[in-house]
Amino acid sequence: MTASRRSALPTTGSRPRVGVLAVQGAFAEHERALSASGAAPVQLRSGEGLDGIYGLVIPGGESTTLRIVARDSGLVEALRDAVAGGMPVLGTCAGLIALADQILGGDPPLIGGLDVTVRRNAYGSQVASFEATVESDVPGESAIDAIFIRAPQIARVGAGVEVLARYAGTPVAVRQGTLVGTAFHPELTDDRRFHEWLVNAARARREQMGTILGEERRVGAQ
Ligand code: GLN
Numbered sequence: 316m317t318a319s320r321r322s323a324l325p326t327t328g329s330r331p332r333v334g335v336l337a338v339q340g341a342f343a344e345h346e347r348a349l350s351a352s353g354a355a356p357v358q359l360r361s362g363e364g365l366d367g368i369y370g371l372v373i374p375g376g377e378s379t380t381l382r383i384v385a386r387d388s389g390l391v392e393a394l395r396d397a398v399a400g401g402m403p404v405l406g407t408c409a410g411l412i413a414l415a416d417q418i419l420g421g422d423p424p425l426i427g428g429l430d431v432t433v434r435r436n437a438y439g440s441q442v443a444s445f446e447a448t449v450e451s452d453v454p455g456e457s458a459i460d461a462i463f464i465r466a467p468q469i470a471r472v473g474a475g476v477e478v479l480a481r482y483a484g485t486p487v488a489v490r491q492g493t494l495v496g497t498a499f500h501p502e503l504t505d506d507r508r509f510h511e512w513l514v515n516a517a518r519a520r521r522e523q524m525g526t527i528l529g530e531e532r533r534v535g536a537q
Contacts, residue, residue, distance in 0.1 A: 330353055330354050330355040331353075331354055331355065331369045331370060331514060331517035331518045331520075331521045332354070332355045332356075332357050332367055332368050332369060332517075333349050333354040333355070333356055333357065333368065333369065333370040333371065333372065333513060333514065333517050334356075334357050334358075334359040334364060334365065334368040334370070334371045334372070335349065335356050335357070335358055335359060335371075335372045335374065336359050336371065336372065336373045336374060336381075336394075336410075337358035337359055337360055338360055338381065338384045338385060338390070339376045339377065339380045339381055339384055340374040340375050340376020340377070340380075340381070340409060341374055341375055341376060341500075341502070342358065342372070342374045344500075344502035344503060345372045345374050345407075345502045345510075346358070347502075348501070348502045348507060348510040349372070349510055349513070349514065351507060351510070352507050352510040352511045352513075352514045353511075353514050354370070354510075354513075354514040354517060359371070360390075361388060361389075361390055361393075362388070362389050362390050362392065362393025362394070363393075365393055365397055365402075368402075369402075369403070369517035369518070369520040369521040369524070370402065370403040370404070370405075370513045370514065370516055370517030370520065371394075371397065371402055371403070371404045371405070372404075372405050372406075372407070372410070372510075372513065373394075373404060373405070373406040373407070373409075373410030373413050373414065373426075374407055374408075374409070374410055374502070375407050375408030375409045375410060375464065375500055376408075376409045377409055378409040378412040378413055378422075378425060378435065381409060381413060381425065382422075382425055385425075391425060391426060394413075394426045395426055395427065395428070398414070398426060398427075398428040398494065399428070401492075401493050401520070402493065402520070403493040403494075403495075403513055403516035403517055403519075403520055404428075404493065404494050404495070404513075405495050405496075405497075405509055405510070405512070405513045406429070406494070406495070406496045406497075407496075407497050407499070407500055407501060407502065407509075408464060408465075408466055408467065408497070408498060408499065408500055409467075410496070411429075411431075411433060411467060411469075411496035411497060411498055412425065412433050412435060412467050413425040413426045414426055414427065414428055414429040414494055414496050415427070415429055415431050415432065415433040415467075415496070416428070416429060416430050416431065416432070416473075417431070417432040417433070417471070418432070418433055418434075418435065419432060419433065419434045419435075419470060420434070420435065422435075428491075428494055429476070429489070429491050429494045429496055430472075430473025430474075430475060430476050430491060431469050431470075431471060431472050431473060431476060431486075431489060431491075431496065432469075432470045432471035433467040433468065433469055433470060434467060434468045434470045435467050436465050436466075436467070437466070437467055437468030437470075438463055438465075438466050438468065443463075443465060444462070444463060444464040444465065445462075445463050446460065446461065446462050446463070447461055447463065447482055448460055448461070449461045449480045449481060449482040449487050449488075449499070450480060450481050450482075451479065451480050452477075452478045452479055452480060452481060453479055453480075456508075459480055459488075459499075459501075459506055459508075460504050460506060461480075461482070461487065461497075461499035461500075461501075461504070462499055462500045462503045462504060463482075463487075463498065463499045463500075464500060466487075466498045466499060467498055468485060468498065469485065469486040469487065469489060469496075469498060472486055472489060473491070475491055475492075476489050476490070476491045477489065477490045477491070479495070480497075482498075487499060488509070493516060493520075495509060495512060495513070497509060
């Protein structure tokens with residue numbers, strides 16, 4: 316294939332494989348957003364599927380359902396290992412709850428890794444959903460059109476956590492290292508910056524893993 320054809324039509328190989336946890340919740344929109352951002356999305360239903368995956372989306376839905384579905388499958392442990400190993404992860408809404416180190420109201424953390432405390436269904440009643448413009452805390456970035464669906468509130472942010480966006484002064488998007496969590500649903504609007512961040516991070520991880528693998532091979536060959 317010529318270089319010009321390659322740039323016009325990226326091959327699947329050039330797209331980093333990014334997993335979308337597909338055990339519950341809205342994952343089709345994330346797959347579309349990831350494709351539009353240059354990744355090859357892969358549906359994940361078990362921990363084994365994590366091989367060859369360089370980034371991960373934990374979608375919205377019901378964190379309680381995720382807790383029940385994932386309980387006996389080893390999936391939570393596999394996801395914890397992936398997070399601890401530096402896997403870039405975007406957790407949206409229930410996905411943010413899954414990443415939180417602390418959940419108010421007595422639930423133990425699900426995956427954890429993100430030093431925040433969340434309060435589930437904090438914006439009004441169970442059915443409360445709304446659209447709002449949220450301010451970006453990132454210098455030079457424009458405001459974000461955000462859709463909240465029975466969203467959790469980020470009640471506490473740890474010292475190592477960067478606030479990316481706020482609604483009425485309260486953090487609604489945060490980042491800590493390779494983990495990003497949003498209280499809203501970036502997959503439901505055309506604003507691709509969160510998925511683009513994930514795809515870029517996945518690309519960097521693929522490169523890094525390739526380098527590590529290459530070094531291991533060289534060491535092994537000595
Ligand atoms: N209310 C859900 C929960 O607490 C989250 C809602 C969502 O992901 N849209 O798990």
